[in-house]
Amino acid sequence: MNKYIAIIVLSLASFIARGQGETVIIVNYLPAVSLGETADFTNNFSPRGVDFEVNYYLTEDFSMGFVTSWNIFREKISGETFDYNDLTITGTQFRYTNVVPLNINAKKYFTGNTATPYIGVGVGTSYAKQSNDIGVFTLSQDKWLFNVAPEVGLLYDMSRSTVLSFKVKYNYSPKAGDFPSMSYVSFGFGIGMK
Amino acid sequence: MKKLIKLFVFVIPISFLVASCYPGFDATVEEMDIAVTKYDSTQNFTQLSSFFLYDTIVYIDDDEDSEDIDHTQEDHILSEVRQNLLNLGWTEKTEADTTADGEIDADVSIMVSALATDISYYYYYWWDYWYWYPWDYWYPWYPGYPIYPVYPVYPSYGYTVGSVLIDMVDMNDAEMPHNPDRPSGKIPVVWTGGVNGILSGSDSNIASRLTKQIGQVFKQSPYLNKKDTKNE
Numbered sequence: 001m002n003k004y005i006a007i008i009v010l011s012l013a014s015f016i017a018r019g020q021g022e023t024v025i026i027v028n029y030l031p032a033v034s035l036g037e038t039a040d041f042t043n044n045f046s047p048r049g050v051d052f053e054v055n056y057y058l059t060e061d062f063s064m065g066f067v068t069s070w071n072i073f074r075e076k077i078s079g080e081t082f083d084y085n086d087l088t089i090t091g092t093q094f095r096y097t098n099v100v101p102l103n104i105n106a107k108k109y110f111t112g113n114t115a116t117p118y119i120g121v122g123v124g125t126s127y128a129k130q131s132n133d134i135g136v137f138t139l140s141q142d143k144w145l146f147n148v149a150p151e152v153g154l155l156y157d158m159s160r161s162t163v164l165s166f167k168v169k170y171n172y173s174p175k176a177g178d179f180p181s182m183s184y185v186s187f188g189f190g191i192g193m194k
Numbered sequence: 195m196k197k198l199i200k201l202f203v204f205v206i207p208i209s210f211l212v213a214s215c216y217p218g219f220d221a222t223v224e225e226m227d228i229a230v231t232k233y234d235s236t237q238n239f240t241q242l243s244s245f246f247l248y249d250t251i252v253y254i255d256d257d258e259d260s261e262d263i264d265h266t267q268e269d270h271i272l273s274e275v276r277q278n279l280l281n282l283g284w285t286e287k288t289e290a291d292t293t294a295d296g297e298i299d300a301d302v303s304i305m306v307s308a309l310a311t312d313i314s315y316y317y318y319y320w321w322d323y324w325y326w327y328p329w330d331y332w333y334p335w336y337p338g339y340p341i342y343p344v345y346p347v348y349p350s351y352g353y354t355v356g357s358v359l360i361d362m363v364d365m366n367d368a369e370m371p372h373n374p375d376r377p378s379g380k381i382p383v384v385w386t387g388g389v390n391g392i393l394s395g396s397d398s399n400i401a402s403r404l405t406k407q408i409g410q411v412f413k414q415s416p417y418l419n420k421k422d423t424k425n426e
Contacts, residue, residue, distance in 0.1 A: 076219055081414050086235075088414050091228030094219045135228035135390045 022057045023065075024155075026165045028190030034073045034097070037180035041130055042073035042097040049186055053105060061109040066102075067122050067149075071171075071186060073097040084139060094133040099182055101126040101147045101171060114157045122149040126173045128182050145173035145182060155192070163192040227403055229410035230388040237384040239417045242364065244285040246300035247276050252307040267393065270401055271408065275306055275360055278412040283420025302384070303363045308393055309356065356393035358404070360411065361386050385418065387411030 030049035034042055051069030058064060074096045081090040103122030110117045126147035131140035153167030166189050173182040251268050280286065287300035362385040389407040392400065412418060 074219070078225070086232055088231045089228060090230075090410050090414055092221065092225040094221065135226050137228070 022194055024055045024057070024063070024163065024192050024194050026053045026055070026163070026190055026192030027051070028053070028069075028165055028167065028188030030069055030071060030169075030186045030188045032071045032073070032171075032184045032186035034184045036183035037175070038073065038097060038099075038183050041180065042075040042095050044073055044075050046071060046073045048072040051186075051188060051190075055105065055107060061111055063105075063107045063109070065105045065107075067105045068100065068102050069186070071099045071184065073099075073184070089134060089137075091134045096129075096131050096133075097182075098129045099126060099171070099173075099184070100128075101149060101173075103147060103149055109155075116155045116157075118153050118155065120151050120153070122151070122169075123147070126171070126182060128173065128179070130180075141179060143176055143179040145176050145179070147171065147173045147182075153188070161194045163194065165190045165192050224399070224403060227392060227407050228390045229407045229414065230390065231386065231411050231415050233385040233415065233417065234382065237364065237382075239384070241366075242301040242384075243283075243420055244287050244300045245279055245302045245304050245362075246287045246298050246365075247272065247279075247304045248306070252305065254307055254309050267400060267404060271306060271308075271358060271404060274405055274408040275304060278409060279304070279418075282412060282418050284418075301364070301366055303365050305361045305363065307359045307361070309359070356390075358389040358392060358408070359386065360388075360408075385415065387415070 028051045030051045031045065031047045032049050033045050049069065049071040051067060053065060053067035055063040055065040074094070077093040077095065079090065080093060081088060082093075083089075101122070101124060103124035103126075105120055105122045107118045107120035124147055126145045127142065128145055129140060129142035131138055149169055149171045151167050151169035153165065153169075156164040156166070158164055167187075169186045169188060171182065171184050171186065175181040249272060251271060253265075276286065287298055289298065291299055293299050361383050364382040364384045367382045387408075389404070389411065392403055392407060
């Protein structure tokens with residue numbers, strides 16, 4: 001985990017030190033659909049998500065930066081029996097998955113007039129927590145995972161200092177020990193400032 | 195500085211928005227009910243086929259932190275436990291089956307208790323069992339022990355006030371303490387069923403919830419089914 005944080009901090013520091021080029025800060029509303037093992041635990045389309053990104057343009061059509069997001073998935077499962085350690089438990093389960101990736105982002109832009117499509121990828125770490133509330137019990141586990149997040153999107157210039165953002169992003173963190181892999185597709189739309 | 199202002203303008207309202215949207219389900223009373231079972235995986239349940247049901251519910255309380263719980267469901271609880279065991283093919287033994295040496299000849303003893311206080315994990319240890327287990331009932335010749343507010347080997351998550359706990363003790367493998375004043379012996383609890391928190395509160399559906407949850411603890415314990423065994 002410390003290794004990931006060091007990489008992120010050093011990368012950001014180098015951008016700040018340059019002090020040149022354009023920086024765009026974007027906040028996206030980020031609903032998402034859980035997939036794979038994430039959906040096995042919490043299978044739903046979640047309207048609860050947000051991300052915040054900082055993109056520093058190294059050239060006119062290439063940026064690097066930092067992105068963090070927060071997605072929450074939940075699912076209610078009634079009357080299912082499951083084993084936990086040496087117990088067998090039956091009841092209504094209220095399951096939650098929280099995922100918070102912290103990634104370094106690289107984006108390639110295909111510059112147009114007012115609309116600028118792009119492709120990008122984020123690499124870094126992700127904090128994931130799964131909890132299961134059943135009766136008065138809460139069974140939970142959390143883990144820091146490696147994370148990769150390719151995305152495609154579009155920036156639309158509203159003015160000289162404001163852009164609209166649209167994107168589709170796939171987040172994936174591989175399984176680590178007993179902790180399942182995290183996998184989901186998010187759909188972002190938001191606003192940015194230059 | 196301008197960028198920092200931008201950052202705070204964006205991040206603070208969004209953070210509040212997401213935090214305020216953090217989801218919680220509105221659970222009904224029934225949705226908070228759970229049935230929990232635990233059993234001794236080394237136990238051969240096919241060797242056990244008769245039970246004796248202690249006809250009184252033991253209320254486990256604590257002088258400092260006890261709450262009122264519903265005592266009106268005793269007969270219903272005992273009836274449900276008895277009926278579920280009979281439905282699974284067990285044979286009931288009663289006081290009428292007392293042997294010449296004063297023992298009741300059943301393979302297992304069923305003890306039902308209810309919590310008037312929360313208990314947390316491993317707070318009480320198995321040897322405390324000796325203090326409240328009704329040996330005088332099981333062995334009429336044995337000196338009676340007072341019933342103490344203690345409970346053995348429950349899982350690390352704790353049970354809350356109002357829980358009903360059903361214990362099955364293998365009497366074929368139980369060993370009586372040699373010295374009643376310093377109990378030491380063996381109480382093999384081979385199966386436990388717990389229905390959490392159901393006797394607290396004032397819900398009008400307690401009886402039907404008890405029926406459902408007590409039935410569930412037996413349903414999720416297929417190794418207790420004697421009918422399948424007899425059919426083999």
